[in-house]
Amino acid sequence: MKKLTGIKKIKVAVFISGAGSNLRNIIKFSKNKKSPISVNLIISNKKTAKGLKYANQNKIEKKIFNFKNISFSEKKILKILLKKKIELICLAGFMRILSKFFIQNFNGKIINIHPSLLPKYKGLNTHQRVLKNKEKFSGCTVHYVSSKLDSGKIIFQKKIKIRKNDTISSLQRRILMEEHKIYPIAINKILD
Numbered sequence: 001m002k003k004l005t006g007i008k009k010i011k012v013a014v015f016i017s018g019a020g021s022n023l024r025n026i027i028k029f030s031k032n033k034k035s036p037i038s039v040n041l042i043i044s045n046k047k048t049a050k051g052l053k054y055a056n057q058n059k060i061e062k063k064i065f066n067f068k069n070i071s072f073s074e075k076k077i078l079k080i081l082l083k084k085k086i087e088l089i090c091l092a093g094f095m096r097i098l099s100k101f102f103i104q105n106f107n108g109k110i111i112n113i114h115p116s117l118l119p120k121y122k123g124l125n126t127h128q129r130v131l132k133n134k135e136k137f138s139g140c141t142v143h144y145v146s147s148k149l150d151s152g153k154i155i156f157q158k159k160i161k162i163r164k165n166d167t168i169s170s171l172q173r174r175i176l177m178e179e180h181k182i183y184p185i186a187i188n189k190i191l192d
């Protein structure tokens with residue numbers, strides 16, 4: 001996907017479900033003069049998502065869809081994305097699986113961050129499984145979203161060494177710090 005020249009920034013929607021530290025970081029990145037993106041929409045499937053506060057703090061429009069009826073929610077979201085001329089979706093801790101229909105309607109323009117060295121440890125409880133298997137390394141990956149969970153093309157990945165005394169929470173904390181570094185790198189990479 002090519003960035004348009006001049007002042008126009010690629011309009012991004014960020015989808016969240018929880019704390020939103022990646023969202024906060026993407027917003028911060030978008031405010032750099034040289035950043036290729038602006039965050040124009042925040043979507044959550046949970047009205048209690050803590051990360052929604054970053055929408056208010058930064059005066060970014062937010063929408064909440066409970067996804068009880070997935071197809072209804074997705075059709076509504078697609079309409080808003082179109083209306084707001086959103087060109088890229090960044091999933092950041094979004095805990096719902098998007099349908100094939102939705103992904104195809106936004107083909108090649110949805111990316112996600114996952115806290116493991118994909119293709120290893122797709123799905124949930126990654127840190128727990130990594131520690132249980134006594135892995136030497138873990139990390140995080142930004143990848144395109146395809147209709148198969150955590151399986152789209154890898155854009156950028158960061159590896160870290162697991163320490164002897166690492167716990168689920170220490171690993172989560174250390175990997176989250178790396179996530180904050182690589183999401184902007186990955187966005188720059190695909191829009192270059």
Ligand code: GRF
Nearest residue numbers: 019020021022093113114115
């Ligand atoms: C991150 O670890 C991300 O990789 C995973 O969910 C977590 C979200 O954290 N998909 P936050 O909401 O961005 O703080």
